[in-house]
Amino acid sequence: MYDIIIVGAGPAGLTAAIYARRASKTVLVLEAMTYGGQIINTPDIENYPAAAHISGLDFANKIYEQATALGAEIVFEKVTEIKDGAEKTVVTPDNTYTAKAVIIATGSENRKLGVEGEEQLVGRGISYCATCDGAFYRKKTVAVVGGGNTALEDALYLSDLAETVYLIHRRDAFRGDEATVNALKQRSNVKFIYNSTVTKLNADKRLTSIEVTDRNTGEVSTIELNGLFVAVGRIPENQNFAQLIRLDDSGYIEAGEDCLTNVPGIFAAGDNRVKSVRQLVTAAADGAVAATAAIKYISE
Amino acid sequence: MSVIQITKENFESEVLKSDKPVVADFNAEWCGPCQMLKPVIEGLADEHPEVKFVSINIDDEDDIAYDYNVSSIPCLVLFKGGKEASRSVGFKPKPEIVKFIGG
Numbered sequence: 001m002y003d004i005i006i007v008g009a010g011p012a013g014l015t016a017a018i019y020a021r022r023a024s025k026t027v028l029v030l031e032a033m034t035y036g037g038q039i040i041n042t043p044d045i046e047n048y049p050a051a052a053h054i055s056g057l058d059f060a061n062k063i064y065e066q067a068t069a070l071g072a073e074i075v076f077e078k079v080t081e082i083k084d085g086a087e088k089t090v091v092t093p094d095n096t097y098t099a100k101a102v103i104i105a106t107g108s109e110n111r112k113l114g115v116e117g118e119e120q121l122v123g124r125g126i127s128y129c130a131t132c133d134g135a136f137y138r139k140k141t142v143a144v145v146g147g148g149n150t151a152l153e154d155a156l157y158l159s160d161l162a163e164t165v166y167l168i169h170r171r172d173a174f175r176g177d178e179a180t181v182n183a184l185k186q187r188s189n190v191k192f193i194y195n196s197t198v199t200k201l202n203a204d205k206r207l208t209s210i211e212v213t214d215r216n217t218g219e220v221s222t223i224e225l226n227g228l229f230v231a232v233g234r235i236p237e238n239q240n241f242a243q244l245i246r247l248d249d250s251g252y253i254e255a256g257e258d259c260l261t262n263v264p265g266i267f268a269a270g271d272n273r274v275k276s277v278r279q280l281v282t283a284a285a286d287g288a289v290a291a292t293a294a295i296k297y298i299s300e
Numbered sequence: 301m302s303v304i305q306i307t308k309e310n311f312e313s314e315v316l317k318s319d320k321p322v323v324a325d326f327n328a329e330w331c332g333p334c335q336m337l338k339p340v341i342e343g344l345a346d347e348h349p350e351v352k353f354v355s356i357n358i359d360d361e362d363d364i365a366y367d368y369n370v371s372s373i374p375c376l377v378l379f380k381g382g383k384e385a386s387r388s389v390g391f392k393p394k395p396e397i398v399k400f401i402g403g
Binding site: 034043 | 331336365375
């Protein structure tokens, strides 16, 4: 049995591991994909204190090295269930582990458009990461779907590479930063399509065009393009814990800044809990808070 | 077996005319998930001598990436008898890549 099992090896989970190991607790971190979380897609981080510039990959490697050098054990298995009891049980497809306390730091994943054929076209014209895949669309035509900051920043980034960027939003005004909206309006190659949703994907080996439906008039128009960047938000990866842990309507764990869930001894840290600011530095802060709370819980 | 670096000069001989199935790892230096995948692929190359593992840098070999409609990386393309049998996009943990090779 471990003192603390941490589910997820992103910045929140690995920070929790660092704090727990420094308090001499035994720590197992379970990760479904790779350590680092979504930050590994970011080419340059400029808002982390004391690191004016660092790539997401370097950041992930440094925090991984720090946690493992302190003695945290990291195993690459996806957690499918957590059970409460005198001790907590954490289940993966291959193993069952037990711990005195559990920290859930699973983060979030990209929300899909939900249009038929989307999954088959990922990597064949559909992308969820403009900074990762923008380079494939130099001098090509692309569209960005969404109305938040990610969509706006993606459109701005792509407007430097692509010939034409369509920005498709289902409302008539953007939720994101006004400064970015204004910057986009200055770009002659950015075309705005308001009150519209993507309703069909046409492909021949790869994406060739999309159909867009106007929500007010019902009018359908076809846009020929090479790439479609989907930026319609993220969904927390808490589905496997919904039986035990209380979630809000959007699926986020109902835990405050103290990282406490409805189950004593189970804590939530990072992007998967209800919070207003989801940043690297707030994920790391959650890791410290959750680990400290877990250590206190074990000692009581 | 080590991972073979592919250019347009050796693509045909190493990939299309390979006797063994080939897993082509399309990647780039600036791509974080690609760098995460690299040690996983190197480990698999050691453990699975029945499969040939090759690496294709999409910045240097953009023609190959274009020909095979690769537009997101990391992207693994499995070639059998010179033809694409299947592909996997995005970082995947090792057990899933083992299944991908087998399937």
